[in-house]
Amino acid sequence: MKTLQVFCIAFLVCITTITNAQTADEIITTYIENIGGQEAWSKINSMQVTGVGKQQGVDYPFVATFMKDGRTVIDVDLQGTSFIVEAFDGENSWSMNFQTQKAEAADSESSANYKNEAKDNIPDAFFNYKQKGYKVELLATEEWEGTECFKIKLTKKPVLVDGKEEENVDIYYFDTENYVPIAVESIVTSGAAKGATATILLSDYQEVDGLYIAFSQINKFNGQIGLEMTYKKIEFNTEIDESIFKMPKD
């Protein structure tokens, strides 16, 4: 009997929450609360993720370091050697050339686009989205692979493509039970695949120091898995060597 009561209460709570959370902003607010809360995330100055990327059956261990101000380094271990696949020093984006293993600057347009979204890593684009000038819109409640979701359109700062500004939109699917995103669809904005849809699947949300993060991220393109990333460890506010973000001269 007691079990039944608990169930009934829980059921009512569910319904109430779903009925009330009708606007995109309310859904985002609930989401931020559910993953730890605005205040707790505000105190995060750095986030270091240790994990493994898997592509075409090959494992690539990596350490990704994200700073609150947007600086980023993603360092992949290739045969014991450090290889920076993505970095941003606050102004400029850079990475290593595979042939020379030396750092090279990204083109200025890529850097400018990177800068616009650099603060979206801790924890993601929805955190302080209004301050960042982003807009959200609840498009519908619809199923994603059989799971009922809030379909939310996130419009970020326009992306520069060959010198022209273009709209920068991602479509997020928030599980209506848990108010966390389980999938993101974005239109590729530049390059040969421009116009095609890329999908990211998010799962394995786990708690670290009271904050929740998706430990599994699967990138799909045209229905096929491209890159799978699994986080092994996440550390917040650890000591970070500030020099790692600067592009090495040699």
Place this chain on the structure above:
Amino acid sequence: MKKLFFSMLVCAGVLSTINAQDKPIELQKYFGDLTARHIGPALMSGRIIDMESHPTNARIVYAGTAGGGVWKSNDAGTTFNPIFDDYCQSIGAVEVDPNNPDNVIYVGTGETWTRNSVSIGDGLYKSNDGGTTWNKLGFEKSERIANIIVNPKNSNEVYVAILGALWSDSEERGVYKTTDGGQTWNKVLYVDQTTGCADLAMDPNDPNTLYASMWEFRRTGWSFNSGGDKSALYKSTDGGATWNKIHNGFPEGKLGRLAIAVAPSDSNILYTVIEAEEDTKKGLYRSDDAGANWKQLNNDFGITVRPFYFSRIVVDPRNPDVVVKGGLSGSISRDGGKTFRNLGNMHSDIHDIIFDINDSDRMYVGTDGGVYRSWNGGTTMEIVENLPLSQFYHISVDDAEPYNVYGGLQDNGSWYGPSSSGGGISARDWNSIGGGDGFRVLKHPTKNIIYSEMQGAENVWRFDAENKLVKTIQPLPQKGYAKLRFNWNAPMAVSAHQPDRFYMGSQFLHKSEDMGDTWKIISPDLTTNDPAKQQQEDSGGLSMDNSGAENHTTIFTIAESTLDENIIWVGTDDGNVQVTKDGGKTWTNTTPNIPGLPANTWCYHIEASVHGKGTAYAVFDGHTSGDMKAYAYKTTDYGQTWTNIITDDVEIFARNIQEDYVNPDLLFLGTEFGLYITIDGGKQWAKFTNNMPATAVHFIDLQKRTNDLVMGTHGRGVIIIDDISPLRQINKDAMAKKLHFFESKVAEMNDNSGSFGNGFGAETQFVGRNPSTAAQIKYLLPKRHTFGKMTLEIQDMDGNKIASLGPGKSKGINIVNWGYRMKQPKVAKGKTFSFGGFTAPRVPAGSYKAVIKKGRDTFEHTFKVAYDKSSGLSDADRKLKHNTTMKMYDMTQELAYMVYELDAIIEATTKKKTKEALNSLKETLVITTGDNYVGSAEPQLREKMADLYAKIAGSYDKPSNAELESLSIIEERFEKAKVDFAKLKKKAKATLELKSFEAFVNE
């Protein structure tokens, strides 16, 4: 708040358990990772209806297609991407809002070039974000939308030209206007239920001035009529409030389809193409006073041909005297319409043309065979190579390895191509196997012979693929029988019992026992033989159009039972389902036994079941009489009784059904808006949408060996769902489990990797996706995994970890690929990368376990992996290969540990000479200078070892003698290095804290 969060999780868990036990399975929620793949072909592409430019960005071009949705190019027509896959794929018009062109796009569905095989639309759509998301604005019954025009000064004011229903009366026709961006609409021009708006134009200088051509038209399954008293050209100068006919200079009598165009650079100049009663009065007319007066300029073939198919005029935006007209070849005039020459060589049947916004030399042309670009004003044309819009009428598969897909295409002949190919299935993989319009293509069951045909069985080809010998074998008139009536899409069939047997259907069933050399009629006329439906020479209306496309009262489908060769089913286009149980001696028309089926509804397909001699499925399509409902029935008693198996889940008419060969309740239904699946024999249907556009599925086949569902779509080519066997196993028992592993076949490690990709020159081509060759671990989750850790390991039967994989988390079917490989070896650290070291070895054949850990639960599934039998290696060869590979794998890791130790000693030792000696030794072990390209240093032991390892591990074959000799050299060198290192290690006497070998290689 967090408490709430977790109570919600608990609640959700309870709810999902209840769902699993009490409710019927909602299959749509459980498709999960079961995903369609598209294999094209794109080399002949498919019909384009409407092209649209972006008004300020010359790189952006849209193509609205007959059956493949809307495609957008961001690179000036070099490549295109689909942007409308979730919606009706038959497109009539695409319009970009000139005031907000980056964001606002309108799509009117339903193609407007009203040939016999056109699909239908379901309304008007609008995107406010450049095509990322779409909203429907209504007009559900419009069936086909000809134009959409946004006022260039006011985005809220939009006009829509509704051509309307082709096969029935409809009041949803004419010109509609909104002044609030599409929220509400007024019908501003309407004639009657038979007359729609075929073309609409706006004066670019005055948005209140509009021109509308109204067209009286009707098609049936056996006739077409273009023209009547109500066809007319109208003008409004008050934003559509009032309209007047502008016929001064027009021919007398009835009119047919008219096109209208206003010259963008001089809006007094108008062009129209008129379909009239008198042939001499047909053709191009021009007005230089905004429609007040008209003068006929040209009535060449290219201008007057097939108005229902080609009534499109486009004027150069910079020169009012340059006029282009759609047509069989397309025509261009540079003297204001007086004379024309053909556009450059390209696929015939030109439906639309646009000029580049900045340069009139650059043109885009939409044809029956895709989009073409021109750089020189239409003289030379080049095809866009990545538009897989092929329109199949029919497909079939063979049992080759990999199996081939055969099929015939609208206006694009017949083809066959492989279901997989090195580097993906590309244009070069497809083989032409028939001309004209292609329809049914069948492989001889045992010989290398292919049957194909063209429209109306004018030619039926028997192609000896081995000797490249072609023979026409269509049934010819026989003494004592009436003139043969073949459908445009004439049926043929082969037999599972007699390989050389070949059937064809006219109004009679024809049977040959010698591959078409000798024919025997084995039935009476099986149709209604209604003479009223046999007047095709009178078809067309004002322009005679007797192409054979309207041939009626014919047999359309033939099915010989695979269980008994004497049982043959025949379905006719006028609604008969006939069956014989004695090989054609006697026939029974079972149609009267079909409940709820309107009389004379086209029997599109009969599937003779493998689950019982008396069991069959019949699919009926009434769309050519304006009935858009789906009809499919099942009989188990040779047609004495039929049961409806369609529910309200199916939104639109169907053409084909395919039963599963194992589970009789698993059925696949091809409809005009995509694929539906049932797992309970038709009590519920679920639409399959995983990478499956809402395109018309004309034919479905199930490949028996692979369990692949192969679909011939009429607009998106061949689409395959690989291995549908998990659908056989979805039931309430499986759903009740926390995780259910699906049974899987033995996974064969395919050695056939002999491909070198597509090389260069194919960068802008469509390439079809190959099926996975990996071992696939398939399981069902009743609920999506979102919270907590979930892992998947492959283990040997002793529980040793072989590989760690990313598990699928979807609700429903999950499919995880494992490439039969363990992890790559730990490689010694050098200055540059050892490419050989990225190779991971394959496991030996045998049994393996998939172990999933989800929360506190562990789930295990044992599966088998086998060697590829086709590569001809003996067990001893396999053993030698595996042992040699693993020996080198171990050596590679040993060397890695040695270099790790050596680096640590160099770091720790203070003895200069020892350090120098250690460094010298290291220089022989790994590369210590250079880069990964042309600055690379001389390879050292690591590189030689890893390269040989990769060579042996990567080969299908056992190690060659040369490789084994090379291995012995490397072994010797390694042994010497070990001795040298041991000596130096001793000398260094460094105190070190090193990881163990195990810890090092597994870190």
